[in-house]
Structure formats: structure tokens, C-alpha cells
Amino acid sequence: MEISEVFYILKSKPMTPRCPFCQSNQTKYIFPTYDLLQQNWTVYKCYSCRYYFLYPFPTKEQLQQSYHFEYYGKGAKKFSFPLLENFINIYRKKRAKLLYRLLNKKTQAYILDIGCGSGRFLEYLYKKGFYHLYGVELPGYSAQRAAQYPFIKLHITDIYSVSFNEKMFDAITLFHVFEHLPDPNMALQLIGRWLKDDGVLVISFPNIASQQARWFKGHWLHLDPPRHLNFMEPQDFISKMQMFGFCLLTTQYTSLEQNPFGYIQSILNMCSSKRELLFEAFKGHKAYTQSHFKVLWLHFLFFALSLPFFVLLDIIDSLNQQSGTVLFVFKKEPLCKKDAN
Numbered sequence: 001m002e003i004s005e006v007f008y009i010l011k012s013k014p015m016t017p018r019c020p021f022c023q024s025n026q027t028k029y030i031f032p033t034y035d036l037l038q039q040n041w042t043v044y045k046c047y048s049c050r051y052y053f054l055y056p057f058p059t060k061e062q063l064q065q066s067y068h069f070e071y072y073g074k075g076a077k078k079f080s081f082p083l084l085e086n087f088i089n090i091y092r093k094k095r096a097k098l099l100y101r102l103l104n105k106k107t108q109a110y111i112l113d114i115g116c117g118s119g120r121f122l123e124y125l126y127k128k129g130f131y132h133l134y135g136v137e138l139p140g141y142s143a144q145r146a147a148q149y150p151f152i153k154l155h156i157t158d159i160y161s162v163s164f165n166e167k168m169f170d171a172i173t174l175f176h177v178f179e180h181l182p183d184p185n186m187a188l189q190l191i192g193r194w195l196k197d198d199g200v201l202v203i204s205f206p207n208i209a210s211q212q213a214r215w216f217k218g219h220w221l222h223l224d225p226p227r228h229l230n231f232m233e234p235q236d237f238i239s240k241m242q243m244f245g246f247c248l249l250t251t252q253y254t255s256l257e258q259n260p261f262g263y264i265q266s267i268l269n270m271c272s273s274k275r276e277l278l279f280e281a282f283k284g285h286k287a288y289t290q291s292h293f294k295v296l297w298l299h300f301l302f303f304a305l306s307l308p309f310f311v312l313l314d315i316i317d318s319l320n321q322q323s324g325t326v327l328f329v330f331k332k333e334p335l336c337k338k339d340a341n
């Protein structure tokens with residue numbers, strides 16, 4: 001083959017990364033993005049299994065750097081502002097109430113929270129009377145906080161390294177964890193194995209098909225590179241879960257906790273030299289925000305003035321199933337199992 005032919009092939013068939021989930025090379029570049037350290041990334045979509053994934057795949061060092069302690073906030077809490085922490089606690093309590101209802105108030109149920117963070121959600125379940133509470137969290141400040149709760153059977157490791165008995169749990173929860181998992185297919189297989197028949201899975205993640213994702217692309221808050229490695233459109237995820245033997249019970253699109261701020265921070269990202277300035281300020285990440293105090297006041301003003309509008313927009317988005325995040329409730333039910341295609 002002559003060199004000119006090699007160049008022709010390279011030009012007509014650009015190199016695309018292989019999908020990390022199905023190994024197909026039918027992948028397509030979607031848009032560029034950047035992280036807090038101004039490193040460049042791209043989002044690709046696999047046309048075979050329909051996963052979106054971050055490319056290049058972050059190295060172990062890049063991931064460790066991105067999970068630096070400010071990700072979880074300093075001290076005992078994620079957010080530095082007590083008002084904000086109290087606001088988030090309202091939603092943790094709401095999620096505990098949801099699970100309480102889903103389990104028909106059966107307080108002897110076995111519950112596993114994957115990516116349990118500082119354990120606050122499990123704490124609310126404990127207050128509801130549940131006592132078989134298990135958590136998995138990566139080593140770090142968050143896990144240290146969760147370890148202080150004696151009622152949590154905590155495994156400080158990743159989901160792929162932990163082992164539980166087959167059909168052990170009545171409920172498994174993953175709140176904004178799925179998008180962090182390097183091998184979501186393996187994770188779903190493990191969850192299917194650990195969950196009892198009729199067990200409940202509650203899972204939430206950013207909605208890559210949302211209005212805010214489509215408008216803001218690489219500036220979108222919930223893209224959060226390089227910590228968020230994979231995304232799925234809600235309808236594709238529901239189909240995939242049926243292949244794993246899960247029936248959809250319900251979906252929730254409205255989230256005042258996540259979605260209006262998703263709009264606000266994404267707009268601010270478009271107008272700033274650094275992304276997530278306001279969000280990092282709320283977490284007390286002074287090293288990141290200290291030279292931006294003047295502009296942060298403007299960001300805060302924009303946040304306060306525009307919040308009601310974006311709450312309204314989230315309600316409209318949720319009617320169209322296009323909110324920035326989505327929460328699903330599935331039931332493990334072998335009769336639901338559908339083959340691919």
C-alpha cells in the first residue's frame with residue numbers, strides 16, 4: 001500500500017474510540033468539554049449500545065485529583081452554608097420516606113446504599129426504624145464521616161471489590177452514583193445478583209437528553225468531567241434495565257435540589273473563565289474561588305434573582321420528561337426480562 005493510500009484511509013475513516021461498554025467502534029464525537037483544571041475532554045456516543053462516555057478515559061491519577069477532598073466539602077458536611085446543607089437534608093429525608101413507602105414500612109428490610117457518601121440518607125432510614133443498613137463508599141473524607149455511624153455496615157471500597165450474598169437485599173439505592181461507575185454493565189449485573197426477587201432499585205442520574213444538557217453541552221453543570229464517566233438517555237436506560245430483569249415502577253423528573261441550579265450554574269459557566277465557581281463557593285472550596293470574589297457576588301445575585309424562573313422551567317421540563325436529572329424506581333421481576341432488540 002502506498003503512503004498516499006494510507007493517508008486517504010485515515011482521512012476518510014477518522015479514528016474513533018471503542019465504546020468501553022460494548023467494544024463497538026460505531027462511536028461518534030458529540031461535543032467538547034473541560035474540567036475545573038481546564039483540562040479538555042470530549043463526550044462520545046456509542047451507536048451500538050447508546051451509552052455516552054467521556055473520552056479520553058481519565059487516568060487513575062486524574063480521577064484521584066478530581067476526587068480531591070473539596071469534592072465532598074470540608075469538615076462534617078458537604079456544603080459550607082448551613083442553610084444549603086439543611087435544604088439538601090430535606091431531600092435526603094424525602095428519599096428515606098420514599099423508600100419507607102416502597103418497602104411497605106417493613107423495617108426489618110435489608111438496604112444497601114451504593115455510594116452512600118457521608119451516610120446521611122442511611123441515617124434518616126435508621127431514624128425511620130430500619131436497622132439492616134449497608135453502605136459502600138470509596139476511601140476518603142466522605143467514608144470517614146459515614147464510618148462514625150455505628151448503625152451502618154460500611155464497606156470502604158468500590159462496588160466491584162465488595163461481595164454480598166445473592167438475593168440479600170430488599171432495596172438497593174444509587175443516588176447520583178451510576179454516572180461515576182467505570183463499568184455500569186458490571187454494576188447492574190452485581191445489583192441484579194444482590195437484590196431479592198421483588199426487590200426495589202432506586203437510582204438517579206443526570207439526564208443527558210435534558211433541555212439543559214442540549215442547550216449548554218460542554219458547559220452543563222451535571223456533565224462534571226472527569227468524575228462523570230457515562231450517561232444514558234432515560235428511555236434507553238429503561239430498555240436496558242428490562243434486559244436485566246427490572247420493571248419500571250415510576251420515574252421522577254422534578255428535582256428542586258438539582259435541576260434549577262443546573263441551569264443557573266451552566267449559564268454562569270458560559271460567562272466565566274472557570275466552571276462551577278458558584279457551586280465550588282457553596283462547598284467552601286476557597287483555593288478554587290479566592291481570586292474570583294468580585295465576580296462571585298454577581299453570580300450569587302444572578303442565582304438569587306433567577307431561581308424562581310428556573311424552578312418554573314424545571315416544572316415545565318419535567319412535564320416533557322426533559323429535566324436535568326431523573327430518578328427511577330425499578331422492581332426486580334424476572335417476568336419483565338426482555339431480550340436485546
Ligand SMILES: [Zn+2]
Binds near residue numbers: 023046048
Ligand atoms: Zn457501546
